[in-house]
Amino acid sequence: MKQIYLDHAATTQLDEAVLKKMMPYMRDYYGNPSSIYTIGRESKRAIEEARDIVASCFNCKNSEIYFTSCGTESDNWAIKGVCAFNKNKGKHIITSNIEHHAVLDTFLYMKKQGYEITVVPVEKNGIIDPLKIEKEIRKDTILISVMFANNEIGTIQPIAEIGSIARKNNIIFHTDAVQAAGTIPIDVKEMNIDLMSISAHKFYGPKGVGALYIRRGIMIDNLFHGGGQERTRRAATENISGIIGLAEALKLSLENMDYNNNHIKKIRDAVKRGIEQKIPYIIYNGDPSQRLVNNINFCFRFIEGEALILMLDFKGISASSGSACTSGSLDPSHVLLALGLPHEIAHGSLRLTFGRDSSMEDVDYIVDSIAQVVDRLRQMSPLYETFVKEQG
Amino acid sequence: MKQIYLDHAATTQLDEAVLKKMMPYMRDYYGNPSSIYTIGRESKRAIEEARDIVASCFNCKNSEIYFTSCGTESDNWAIKGVCAFNKNKGKHIITSNIEHHAVLDTFLYMKKQGYEITVVPVEKNGIIDPLKIEKEIRKDTILISVMFANNEIGTIQPIAEIGSIARKNNIIFHTDAVQAAGTIPIDVKEMNIDLMSISAHKFYGPKGVGALYIRRGIMIDNLFHGGGQERTRRAATENISGIIGLAEALKLSLENMDYNNNHIKKIRDAVKRGIEQKIPYIIYNGDPSQRLVNNINFCFRFIEGEALILMLDFKGISASSGSACTSGSLDPSHVLLALGLPHEIAHGSLRLTFGRDSSMEDVDYIVDSIAQVVDRLRQMSPLYETFVKEQG
Amino acid sequence: MYSNKVMDHFSNPRNVGELADANAVGEVGNAKCGDIMKIYMKIEDNVIKNVSFKTFGCGAAIATSSMATELVKGKSIEDALSLTNKAVMEALDGLPPVKVHCSVLAEEAIKAAINNYKKSIGEQVTEDEYTCNSCCHNKKCE
């Protein structure tokens, strides 16, 4: 059966061109970059070249890019690092209520450590009002962390505005750009970003490598103490092939951004239209325009998301849901609840995230499959039965 | 020119068989293991298989193995995690003075955070006396961290004894087994180990992946907060191919341990004999028998290590030194100083660490090259000049 | 994640739908938690002649409903009342720990339907509190 992967927000397939670039660094140039002999220096050189590439993609200096093992590490490092370094200055930190768990759970952890956290709610369209953040700023606020683009509903946040509010108030601003990097042009200078997290596997790079942008002059505690790697700020023998892969994948993403985004948006919009035409009782989640071009998020009333995902899988379609069952938690996704959706509706969400490898040819099959599965599950659903009877 | 790699303690070349095992997980099985559709489940299954393998290598349960991004992360997680979780129980932690920086610098960081640290000195042979650790135990001691085998001088510590002292006193025991794993059989149960760090690239696995063994019942704070991966103890999308690679590399290392160790030891001993015969005014560092089979560490008096390493590199030999210049710090290696060596002698150290790919055929070339380089540098050295004149 | 049996009963659920001539209906669960099971029965001479279900819920919820209906079909009321969630799980070759509550829900749905029947014929029943009691989410339910 044909496999149609529609979960690019979860992870993407490693680009063959990126893999090709990585291979020599998995095989031949294995020298420890901290070593002073030739094969060590070759690794070092390759890493610094990769750093140059990443820096040029975000309009910053290479000395402001630090390689990490993933988006989660970057987020944890940024938040814990700012908190630890500034604990004598203040203990108040601000975030939004639709952050990824890597930010949200780190905030909750900091709360347990005695920091005060303010979680600013987004509007009904999944976008935060920068003024609401500004209002929460206090004398002892040391950090604002707001994601660039949301992983579930794709909404893009007004980062430059939030950045300038933070800068004006002399507060460090971190953005989790894990979903944005490679899809949206990012200029850290213009956007007043102090710290920014990215993760390679979200833009066709390898898993297990990420980066944190740390603006020059921003001081944060280390998360990894140890050797002198990454200019003494992030210890550990470097994941050379991973770093090469991250840089190459980012470069390719930026080079082909317009083309890919157009391609993806066309397919996304066609699937969205198809679903809206064929399936009643649905709710489209998140702002329809201020969102990532690859993201659709619907709630289908009267059904539950895990069952939906599994049945789509039978049809060769890989997708995701914010239902409690798929998130492994007790509640449906906090992002959907943040939009004001009731639990029972949030349980029935479907996220489709398209990618470069998505094809216009599959649109009808995707729409038909979803319509069939939704219908089948509704036929099984006592909620739907009740609803239909009530409608008369 | 022939390249002879003698820095296996710094890192090893990825085994081709391991790479082969990893490739499908870099290319085809890219699904996010947290997803419930088929390709996500395939990733999950592969990771759990890898976990089974690692667990069987150390005689523990698969649920006691947590994958990380490197040895440094494992060390940081273990130490910071224990400290944070037990801060109300006590704030005293104990380690040795020859730990890797990933442990030592983390201890120093904890000191800054208000923990009391005791750094127990090793004996002149680079081995710690367990009784000296026992003496330092206090009511508020919450952690003992002692490395399994040292990365510079290869000395193997009496881990089982220290483990039983810790267990008896109800103190958590962590060991950094980054240099030991794959070379020494490790039974975490028998050795009373509560937490153990390993790193794949030290045993012919990929860079950027490690593991932490956490004994069932040992509670520690997370280092990475976020998603529910690794049974909610270590968030982040899994580095699937890295994890597969770690497990395969560890398995192969254990399967071939005796053969490889014999092979390596023969070469190591021949090089050691050659050096001792050909070069005067040298000091052999670390216990000669209670040490890793792959390690030689000499100090050559009157010369400096960086120059030595660079000149060996001209001859195609990759080696390392504990000189200040190569360590990037102001002082020569703390490990060599811990043995009681004066600074000027410690600056002239050479570490050779052999591996599977080392060959008996190269022994003469290695010994001759070192003898030539040492002689050349001594001819340039004003210290040697003075020494010779003083000898009359 | 799920056993083959679970996947079979999920992808091809038995006894699904409304039962036109049902004389007993039981519903348990809570939409907020993401699980509602509704069981329809046609009971004659103390025997469950026919049974069907409708379920709003995850794969395990649907599979346990399907299996539970299979297990009680043709059984006497007494036998059906002795159905345990463990029996449902075993018949499905197990469930992941986080899904065990689905089997509890299935057991309770069967009981609820039978109690509904008993009440309809004037028998006394000792009513349990079903709604979400067994659900792993119960801390979250009001």
Place this chain on the structure above:
Amino acid sequence: MYSNKVMDHFSNPRNVGELADANAVGEVGNAKCGDIMKIYMKIEDNVIKNVSFKTFGCGAAIATSSMATELVKGKSIEDALSLTNKAVMEALDGLPPVKVHCSVLAEEAIKAAINNYKKSIGEQVTEDEYTCNSCCHNKKCE
């Protein structure tokens, strides 16, 4: 890490060894810090006719010694005294930041040798404190 020029002067150092007929010797640095430079000069008519060095130290220490001797060979004492560590670095196409102290050491070693000569002919010299003052390790030296 190192420029080609540095590598050239390290791997193939000029003027290395003791100078048999030296009439000036200067030594700076500290073995504890890992750098000692010793410069030998043969000075005639105020001109450095010949110069050589011995160095205990890293690649940069050897290369800067070599370059510094090249730069003062054949020069007048006055010209040699005006040699700066910057000039040594430039002649080597730069040094990594952590190695800049080696060029300072080289400058000082030249000065120390010349001062040694001046004192030997009865001239007054304003002696600097050499030992490890310029060395990046100086905090660590006693």
